[in-house]
Amino acid sequence: MTNSSICEIDGVKGNLYYRGYPIKQLAAKSSFLETVFLLIWGELPTQKELTEFEKEVQMHRRLSFRVRDMMKCFPASGHPMDALQSSAASLGLFYSRRVIDDPKYVYNAVIRLIAKIPTMVAGFQLIRKGHDPIQPRDDLSYSSNFLYMLTEREQDPLAARVFDKCLILHAEHSLNASTFSARVTASTLTDPYAVIASAVGTLAGPLHGGANEDVIAMLEEIGSPENAGAFLDDALTQKKKIMGFGHREYKVKDPRAEILQELAEELFARFGKDKMYDIAKSLESEAISRLGPKGIYPNVDFYSGLVYKKLGIPKDLFTPIFAISRVGGWLAHWREQLGANRIYRPSQIYTGSKNRDWLPLENR
Numbered sequence: 001m002t003n004s005s006i007c008e009i010d011g012v013k014g015n016l017y018y019r020g021y022p023i024k025q026l027a028a029k030s031s032f033l034e035t036v037f038l039l040i041w042g043e044l045p046t047q048k049e050l051t052e053f054e055k056e057v058q059m060h061r062r063l064s065f066r067v068r069d070m071m072k073c074f075p076a077s078g079h080p081m082d083a084l085q086s087s088a089a090s091l092g093l094f095y096s097r098r099v100i101d102d103p104k105y106v107y108n109a110v111i112r113l114i115a116k117i118p119t120m121v122a123g124f125q126l127i128r129k130g131h132d133p134i135q136p137r138d139d140l141s142y143s144s145n146f147l148y149m150l151t152e153r154e155q156d157p158l159a160a161r162v163f164d165k166c167l168i169l170h171a172e173h174s175l176n177a178s179t180f181s182a183r184v185t186a187s188t189l190t191d192p193y194a195v196i197a198s199a200v201g202t203l204a205g206p207l208h209g210g211a212n213e214d215v216i217a218m219l220e221e222i223g224s225p226e227n228a229g230a231f232l233d234d235a236l237t238q239k240k241k242i243m244g245f246g247h248r249e250y251k252v253k254d255p256r257a258e259i260l261q262e263l264a265e266e267l268f269a270r271f272g273k274d275k276m277y278d279i280a281k282s283l284e285s286e287a288i289s290r291l292g293p294k295g296i297y298p299n300v301d302f303y304s305g306l307v308y309k310k311l312g313i314p315k316d317l318f319t320p321i322f323a324i325s326r327v328g329g330w331l332a333h334w335r336e337q338l339g340a341n342r343i344y345r346p347s348q349i350y351t352g353s354k355n356r357d358w359l360p361l362e363n364r
């Protein structure tokens with residue numbers, strides 16, 4: 001059991017709070033960078049603090065040519081999460097870890113990580129397509145700039161606004177596996193780049209960050225809204241998990257799924273519908289009678305893939321985008337861990353053989 005004042009989940013009522021602020025208010029009124037500031041420093045920034053924070057992040061978005069050249073040596077067939085983990089870890093080579101108790105070092109590390117992780121994700125996407133990464137644009141906001149660096153063209157402001165809200169929704173979720181990993185790594189007092197790299201590696205697993213990719217594959221397999229009921233019956237008979245459903249904490253629909261569904265609808269109204277959305281809605285309504293009694297409802301991953309797909313983002317970038325957002329939460333936990341640090345050392349119960357005599361090879 002760990003104390004934390006960063007995030008509260010009410011899984012029975014379906015509420016989520018960052019530093020006491022309801023996620024619905026933050027998604028409606030805040031920006032991703034403002035939310036990150038709140039998560040990391042505990043209070044909403046003043047206008048002056050926010051302007052300075054945004055400016056600092058903007059100034060540190062570029063990557064050293066050494067990091068870019070290193071990324072060019074990665075295999076184009078490699079998973080973007082592996083590329084991100086390696087690139088994030090490499091920052092530790094550039095910025096010394098010996099001053100970890102210096103607030104200035106902490107501030108700079110926060111700025112660098114928030115600023116550079118999106119550039120790394122977009123950079124690897126272009127590199128694996130055989131293009132050179134493009135430089136960030138100072139006239140664009142955090143999210144507009146990311147979409148620009150990723151797609152090599154400026155996107156509609158609605159796309160950038162929706163994307164920014166997606167980042168807010170994924171920024172923090174208490175002690176999930178990757179955040180736990182971040183805290184364990186932080187507790188050794190290693191550098192923050194290693195903290196983030198370890199969290200990225202943990203997020204990469206399909207039981208954690210990868211489920212929204214699987215949702216799209218599942219919807220493709222279902223093929224049409226009429227097939228949703230039969231698909232569910234068949235999958236549940238075979239004891240298969242329905243991707244994008246269920247959560248250890250929520251026993252009702254995940255509040256983030258509600259907001260993401262609204263965002264998906266906004267995008268469809270403007271840019272045209274995706275037929276997968278009708279399949280998703282049909283699946284959700286068919287699932288109510290079958291899974292609802294067990295407290296299993298859509299989670300954050302159910303509609304996020306549809307939003308990203310509409311924004312033209314390739315499926316294997318869904319999890320790296322999750323990482324761009326969650327770095328805010330991981331850094332908040334890094335700071336909190338440093339504030340009252342004790343190295344993690346879970347106790348174990350030994351279940352192996354005891355006190356055996358070594359045998360020579362010929363006797364085994």
Ligand code: COA
Nearest residue numbers: 207211240241242243244245246247248294296299300301
């Ligand atoms: N589809 C069908 N049944 C599900 C289910 C799902 N998505 N999620 C949970 N269940 C069922 C389990 O089969 C189990 O049933 P049983 O008690 O009859 O055996 C019961 O609910 C408890 O499941 P369990 O896996 O122990 O719950 P958990 O809290 O450990 O799991 C998840 C949480 C998220 C890992 C799980 O719901 C899941 O695998 N969901 C699909 C993957 C996903 O969307 N992940 C993203 C999470 S944000």
